[in-house]
Amino acid sequence: xxxxxxxxxxxxxxxxxxxxxxxxxxxxxxxxxxxxxxxxxxxxxxxxxxxxxxxxxxxxxxxxxxxxxxxxxxxxxxxxxxxxxxxxxxxxxxxxxxxxxxxxxxxxxxxxxxxxxxxxxxxxxxxxxxxxxxxxxxxxxxxxxxxxxxxxxxxxxxxxxxxxxxxxxxxxxxxxxxxxxxxxxxxxxxxxxxxxxxxxxxxxxxxxxxxxxxxxxxxxxxxxxxxxxxxxxxxxxxxxxxxxxxxxxxxxxxxxxxxxxxxxxxxxxxxxxxxxxxxxxxxxxxxxxxxxxxxxxxxxxxxxxxxxxxxxxxxxxxxxxxxxxxxxxxxxxxxxxxxxxxxxxxxxxxxxxxxxxxxxxxxxxxxxxxxxxxxxxxxxxxxxxxxxxxxxxxxxxxxxxxxxxxxxxxxxxxxxxxxxxxxxxxxxxxxxxxxxxxxxxxxxxxxxxxxxxxxxxxxxxxxxxxxxxxxxxxxxxxxxxxxxxxxxxxxxxxxxxxxxxxxxxxxxxxxxxxxxxxxxxxxxx
Numbered sequence: 121x122x123x124x125x126x127x128x129x130x131x132x133x134x135x136x137x138x139x140x141x142x143x144x145x146x147x148x149x150x151x152x153x154x155x156x157x158x159x160x161x162x163x164x165x166x167x168x169x170x171x172x173x174x175x176x177x178x179x180x181x182x183x184x185x186x187x188x189x190x191x192x193x194x195x196x197x198x199x200x201x202x203x204x205x206x207x208x209x210x211x212x213x214x215x216x217x218x219x220x221x222x223x224x225x226x227x228x229x230x231x232x233x234x235x236x237x238x239x240x241x242x243x244x245x246x247x248x249x250x251x252x253x254x255x256x257x258x259x260x261x262x263x264x265x266x267x268x269x270x271x272x273x274x275x276x277x278x279x280x281x282x283x284x285x286x287x288x289x290x291x292x293x294x295x296x297x298x299x300x301x302x303x304x305x306x307x308x309x310x311x312x313x314x315x316x317x318x319x320x321x322x323x324x325x326x327x328x329x330x331x332x333x334x335x336x337x338x339x340x341x342x343x344x345x346x347x348x349x350x351x352x353x354x355x356x357x358x359x360x361x362x363x364x365x366x367x368x369x370x371x372x373x374x375x376x377x378x379x380x381x382x383x384x385x386x387x388x389x390x391x392x393x394x395x396x397x398x399x400x401x402x403x404x405x406x407x408x409x410x411x412x413x414x415x416x417x418x419x420x421x422x423x424x425x426x427x428x429x430x431x432x433x434x435x436x437x438x439x440x441x442x443x444x445x446x447x448x449x450x451x452x453x454x455x456x457x458x459x460x461x462x463x464x465x466x467x468x469x470x471x472x473x474x475x476x477x478x479x480x481x482x483x484x485x486x487x488x489x490x491x492x493x494x495x496x497x498x499x500x501x502x503x504x505x506x507x508x509x510x511x512x513x514x515x516x517x518x519x520x521x522x523x524x525x526x527x528x529x530x531x532x533x534x535x536x537x538x539x540x541x542x543x544x545x546x547x548x549x550x551x552x553x554x555x556x557x558x559x560x561x562x563x564x565x566x567x568x569x570x571x572x573x574x575x576x577x578x579x580x581x582x583x584x585x586x587x588x589x590x591x592x593x594x595x596x597x598x599x600x601x602x603x604x605x606x607x608x609x610x611x612x613x614x615x616x617x618x619x620x621x622x623x624x625x626x627x628x629x630x631x632x633x634x635x636x637x638x639x640x641x642x643x644x645x
Contacts, residue, residue, distance in 0.1 A: 132524040133523070135527055136532070140153050140156075140592070142258075147262070149261065149262055150258065150261065156540075158540040159534065159538050159539070164244050170296075171240075171269060173289055174240060181216075182216075182222070183216055183245065184205065184215065184216070185221060186211070187204075187213075192491055193490050203248045216247060216248065218266075218268065219243070220270070220483070221491065224270075227272055228492055234274040234496065236495070237273055239272040242511075245265070246265060259327075259475065259524075264514065267512065267515055268512045269286065269511040271511070272488075272493075273507045274506065274507070276507055279482060283315065283482045290511070290513075299526070300321070302322060302330055304318045304332075306479065314484075316481045318476050320475060323473060325475070326472075328473070328476050331345040333461040334469075335467030336461060336464040336467050338461055338463040338464070338467070343402045344402070346455075347451065347459040347469060348461060349451060358380040358386065359386055360435070360438055361377065362377055362389055363376040364420065366411070366412055366423050366427065367409070367411060370426070373427040374433065378434075379453065396454065398453070399454065400455065403450060403452050409431060435451065436451050455471075457471065477514055477517055478511075479511070480509070482509050483507075488507070522538070531591035539595050540593075542570040543569055543572070543638055544572050544594040545559055545560050545571060545573045545599075546601075547574065547599075549577075551600045558631065563638060596618065596620050597618070616628070617629075623644060
């Protein structure tokens, strides 16, 4: 498998542009050119293959949705990244960033009985978001391609079985790309539900932090990662740090106490801007307290005077002498490199930057209940809400991240399964069209190798075409060069040069053995 390197993500994006895969249209918006569309189409075909393996049916939902549906589900916010359409009738349309509301409404209008379940529907289409700061090319754009699968079951147990089937299909899909990936326990966020997993490529240019154990298979994202609980008391003479906050509804004062590190003087209490140095804010969120940590200290002081109740949240290491005995305790300190793994006895935790390329969510009845997606059960049972799952793969983001992961100093590498062409035949103007086609046909026969002939009439010669092939990233190159011309009159001696950069292969091959040699190289990729 091909390992990640330190190639700059912006450099890989420029390689996609220079290689003729895409062109920027506007900030965060891109046009796909023919080579880029071939990569995208092959990736979609790979996805289709693995969606069929779990009995999913493909459909195409409209890119337009409405504020009304999003208000029904409780996800609408005027401050969110939703792109709005202001039509002449003021219809409050939105460009969909995701389709939970629309698919639930559609299924609710069609499915009435448990006998019509399970149902697995997916699409690959354009999504939109009002991205405040588009960056890193296809990795963070306003318009993007995404595959989303929606599953519907009549009860919780069946929905969990479906969830595991989808996870298996995702693993098989990513295995076929032959690029190392991580599957992390994840937080569901505003999608809803309490069970989800993220698929990541480890990359220094990623925006996510993924923690993993060096000894066992424990992997979790930053929101859910835990460390092993170790009981110890706060050092004497070191009063705890106190972070004062307020609930988002402004009614409750929140006091959070964590151990004071030895390098923080006893009379100093760091501000919220430095809280992440001493406090795991994700752990605070998991306590169930809805805290607003983004208020300036002057404003916060005046708001706290108006609160009607208070909550104390204390780190588990603090002794009763520093907290009230009735206050709940949690592990609130930040997770650090080499902290003990929560799942095994000897493992240590390490963190890596990563790019998220897929996500699976078990939604339960998060959308089916508010949108009345109900089915009648067996034996005339009363209608109940369907149990749902949502499973996404960022198609355009996956293309951008693979380019980032597999770029090299001269251009791109592609996994065989999504390469724009598996093989390029490179020739010069000295070679006749008849000879070009002889070599091309030797590879293209039976249609099992995806091959392209570079016989462009440009004035630039073989060196330019070779550099262009490296830039585009064809897995295998077949060259009709010096060896072919020198033996052009002796058919039995004619040889082409075969190169496979990823396998470090460069060899002379007779035309009669060409297809078997190239097929062997492709099978090894």
